[in-house]
Amino acid sequence: MYTGFLNQLLFLIGLGYTKPTYAASIQTAIPVFTFILAAIMGTETVNLLRSEGQLKVGGNCMCMAAYLAIQAWLLAKYPASISVTAYAYSFGVFYMIVTALFMTNHSTDWNLTQSEIFAVCYAVSFYI
Helix, strand or coil: CCHHHHHHHHHHHHHCCCCHHHHHHHHHCHHHHHHHHHHHHCCCCCCCCCHHHHHHHHHHHHHHHHHHHHHHHHHHHCCCHHHHHHHHHHHHHHHHHHHHHHHCCCHHHHCCCHHHHHHHHHHHHCCC
16 A cells, blocks of 8 residues: 555655666666566566577667667756656656557546545645
8 A cells, every 4th residue: 555655755765865867767777677577586488599588688688778878868968867857757648648548448438436536636746
């Protein structure tokens, strides 16, 4: 129940020990770390002798390298790293909304219950 709160709290505490640029880089690298942990725990099979396994590892490395290269260029052009992170999340929200528009079949899929409306208001109140 409190994992979202705890996640954000620990993120903000950790941010106090480092720079926002580093935190933004690490936060977006979470899918790569998740893949590595899944491979270590055996939930993701990686056989480097097969092309499938090589593509998994190579794809992860290439995506992370491309992201870091793009972010380095953006941070050189726009030194306000928090603004770059805000733009990145804004584009993420935009793409999620577009995806949701294509994935929903009925207008009733957009109806929220009272508890869901409360949850949205509660979440938004921390970002205003």
